[in-house]
Amino acid sequence: MEGVVRSVGFAPVKGMRHLDLDHVDLDEQGAVGDRxxxxxxxxxxxxxxxxxxxxxxxxxxxxxxxxxxxxxxxxxxxxxxxxxxxxxxxxxxxxxxxxxxxxxxxxxxxxxxxxxxxxxxxxxAPRTAVVFGDPITVVTTASLRQMGGEMGVEAARFRATLVLDTDDPWVEDTWLGQEIDLGGATVRVGGPVPRCTVIDHHPETGEKDARILQSLVRQRPTNRSGEPMFGVYATVTRPGRVGVTR
Incomplete structure (x- = not known):
């Protein structure tokens, strides 16, 4: 399948502001420069x-x-x-x-x-050493809109490598094992991403200002630890540059 990329980004230092970039370079270990x-x-x-x-x-x-x-x-x-x-x-x-x-x-x-x-x-840090799960995370516009209908959820709260344009909320749940052509690179979708209280904190100040996690728990499947799923992991199968589609 082909993906339409609406935003890309990462943080060079783990935990610091998630940057909104024009493009990212992907290699076999993920986004170059990420964490x-x-x-x-x-x-x-x-x-x-x-x-x-x-x-x-x-x-x-x-x-x-x-x-x-x-x-x-x-x-x-x-x-x-x-x-x-x-x-x-x-x-x-x-x-x-x-x-x-x-x-x-x-x-x-x-x-x-x-x-x-x-x-x-x-x-x-060596590449992927301080990464939890696969090196790439993907969220979709339709799923963000589904949450945004309640509280106006910004993509930056989820600190995803890629935000892809979709029409149907939660469609990414059906992508397991599929490859997505992003123009300059290709990724293979893995399992769902469990979420923690980081998403309740403002992505620019770090202050706790929302209860998004609680809302996700009501709407989404959870793992054994009670963490709700939002977005999916991915690995890179064809390295290259991925830019935002304008």
Whole structure:
């Protein structure tokens, strides 16, 4: 099947603002640049999770060059610099999985530590190391409209790699195993994406301002943990560039 792409995006630093981009480059491991960095609580050896630190969404991270990273705080304060490897590595827990990360040196950690009020380090993550499930997530316009009829749900709350245009709500539930031609690349649809309380937080401020999760629980199938499903995972079968259809 062919897909019409209405938006694309990702966050270069896990948990920070989901960027709305003109295009993404997909390879076998997902969107190039997606969650290339993460924040680490070195003392506890844990990767910071968005669900526990939603205020991260108020920070805009933008990558440039090879190791260049710019961060913009809600205050407008902005810092740019190289997030170069320090030579230190650390093994951290991420949702019960051990991940090896390369700690970086640069001006970013001090800024984030001040913003969060806790000591953190910025680390470079191997591709997909701090990704839960498959590397690509897809939501559809019809399903967003179905939710939006109740409360005006923005696509950004779901932090999806791709938003595809559809006519029928929840049609993506029937796509398991299908390949979607996106013009410059092709993806194969996997299982449904379980949702947590992150979607109840404003995608630009991180403040809790809605009860979308509760509404989803009433409308959608849930997993054993009681998490409702919205959107689907996908893997890349043909790498290439995917742009927004205007």
């Amino acid at each position: 290339a960095y993460c924040l680490v609580d070195v003392e506890r050896r844990r990767v910071l999770r968005t669900v526990q630190h939603p205020s991260l969404m108020s920070i805009v991270a933008e990558s440039y060059d090879d190791d260049g990273l710019a961060l913009t705080l809600p205050t407008g304060e902005r810092i740019e610099g190289q997030a170069a490897a320090s030579g230190e590595t650390i093994t951290c827990d991420y949702w019960g999985r051990a991940v090896d990360l390369a700690l970086t040196v640069g001006p970013h950690a001090e800024l984030i530590t001040a913003q969060l009020g806790r000591d953190v380090r910025l680390a470079r």
